[in-house]
Amino acid sequence: xxxxxxxxxxxxxxxxxxxxxxxxxxxxxxxxxxxxxxxxxxxxxxxxxxxxxxxxxxxxxxxxxxxxxxxxxxxxxxxxxxxxxxxxxxxxxxxxxxxxxxxxxxxxxxxxxxxxxxxxxxxxxxxxxxxxxxxxxxxxxxxxxxxxxxxxxxxxxxxxxxxxxxxxxxxxxxxxxxxxxxxxxxxxxxxxxxxxxxxxxxxxxxxxxxxxxxxxxxxxxxxxxxxxxxxxxxxxxxxxxxxxxxxxxx
Numbered sequence: 001x002x003x004x005x006x007x008x009x010x011x012x013x014x015x016x017x018x019x020x021x022x023x024x025x026x027x028x029x030x031x032x033x034x035x036x037x038x039x040x041x042x043x044x045x046x047x048x049x050x051x052x053x054x055x056x057x058x059x060x061x062x063x064x065x066x067x068x069x070x071x072x073x074x075x076x077x078x079x080x081x082x083x084x085x086x087x088x089x090x091x092x093x094x095x096x097x098x099x100x101x102x103x104x105x106x107x108x109x110x111x112x113x114x115x116x117x118x119x120x121x122x123x124x125x126x127x128x129x130x131x132x133x134x135x136x137x138x139x140x141x142x143x144x145x146x147x148x149x150x151x152x153x154x155x156x157x158x159x160x161x162x163x164x165x166x167x168x169x170x171x172x173x174x175x176x177x178x179x180x181x182x183x184x185x186x187x188x189x190x191x192x193x194x195x196x197x198x199x200x201x202x203x204x205x206x207x208x209x210x211x212x213x214x215x216x217x218x219x220x221x222x223x224x225x226x227x228x229x230x231x232x233x234x235x236x237x238x239x240x241x242x243x244x245x246x247x248x249x250x
Contacts, residue, residue, distance in 0.1 A: 005029065005219035012214055029223075032216040035206060038194060039220060042202030047227050049111065049183055049198055053118040054175035060119070061126040061171060066156055068127065069134035070142075080131075083124035091121055091182060095189050102190055113190035114198070118179045126171045133167030134160060169235055180228055199224035 004012060006024040033039055067073075068080060098117050099108075107113045137160060145155045161168065184200035191197065199220070206217040 001218045028215040028219040032220045042199045046198040050176050050179040053115050053179035056119050057122045057175040065127050065130035068131045086124045109193045114186040122175045122178050130171050
């Protein structure tokens with residue numbers, strides 16, 4: 001993608017193809033903003049949708065995972081496996097019923113039309129990831145806090161959550177990347193307004209009637225995925241720590 005974005009459009013289809021050339025430039029990175037004037041809005045929409053979806057997912061998942069890790073209630077294990085089974089269904093399978101539900105509530109052509117389904121599909125796996133992390137935190141810490149008069153909410157917010165920072169980061173990154181990846185499917189189905197379109201849908205504007213500006217499309221794609229790459233680079237320490245925690249049983 002990066003190499004294609006640096007080459008002139010007519011040189012991408014040379015015959016025979018020349019992989020190495022001396023005509024590389026960043027021209028496409030300047031021109032793409034003129035070709036698609038709403039490109040900054042599309043990039044903002046993608047980042048906004050992914051961030052909002054991941055934050056809302058954490059808001060639901062933290063108390064849910066804590067309940068599964070600490071409490072005993074009827075059908076606890078069964079409901080966990082049902083959550084796991086939900087991931088067997090692709091979002092494309094449920095597009096028609098989701099469309100009808102969103103239309104009934106008047107959410108089509110809004111940000112909520114892409115946020116609500118995104119949160120619903122991310123919650124099951126996120127609960128499983130965070131539940132296993134909460135289970136490794138000693139219950140003695142909570143009992144000591146109960147003796148000092150702390151409530152369940154205070155324990156979760158002031159003790160469990162800070163101690164679970166690597167796990168929360170892993171779930172947050174998983175939700176952010178998952179929300180970033182599923183935007184295209186929800187956008188083309190539940191949204192028809194350009195001002196709400198994310199970058200995967202906006203890239204179609206580089207496709208013209210007679211030609212496709214591949215170099216500009218590749219440049220815009222790289223700029224669009226930059227937030228995910230930067231996020232991973234700076235938080236990879238927490239991601240590795242969170243995914244490998246509990247790999248060795250004490």
